[in-house]
Amino acid sequence: AQEQKTGPSTRAPPHPPKIPPPSLTGDCGDPDYEIIEFPPNRSQNHEPNVRKSLDQAKCALCGGLNLFARCDTCRENFCEACDDMNHKHPKRRGHTRRRIVTQDTSCRTRPPLPPKGEPQATPPVPPPRRNRRNTQ
Structure with a gap:
């Protein structure tokens, strides 16, 4: 069963602290750990x-x-997809970007198309048509 209070409560609610904790003021104070700085090493300069x-x-x-x-x-x-996605944003649309040309990308370039003015010797032959009734 529940206990019922028989008399009025004599306790007043606690007063809030006058100085907020450091985490609420944005000043975290001194760190709990010691910061150790090492002198620069010659081998670390190259890494x-x-x-x-x-x-x-x-x-x-x-x-x-x-x-x-x-x-x-x-x-x-x-990469191409991320560049396209990232630079579609209005804030980054005006950024100057340079194409990266490497040996891998230069090998993948397509051969030049034939000139439009010259007719081909023989037109390309289309593949045979399928009968729709036979393909189910």
């Missing part, structure tokens, strides 16, 4: 350059290796 060149060989959004363009404003490389 960031290697990592930077490896990161530049990937799409900034999806991480794909099939790079299409580099945006000078974003300072990032993008």
Whole structure:
């Protein structure tokens, strides 16, 4: 069963603290851990350059290796799909992008089309038609 209070409550609600905790003021105060800075090492100077060149060989959004363009404003490389999607936004539409041409992309270029003015020797032969009644 439930207990019922027999008398009026004599306790007043607690007053809020006059100074808000540091997390609410935006000042987190001193960190709970000690920050240790190491002196630069000669071997460490070369590692960031290697990592930077490896990161530049990937799409900034999806991480794909099939790079299409580099945006000078974003300072990032993008594959074709991510470049198209990212730079359709009105804020990024005016960014200047340069096409990335590598040996892989230059090998995939299509051969030139024949000139329009010259007729072909023989027109292409269409494939035989299928009878719709026989294909079920």
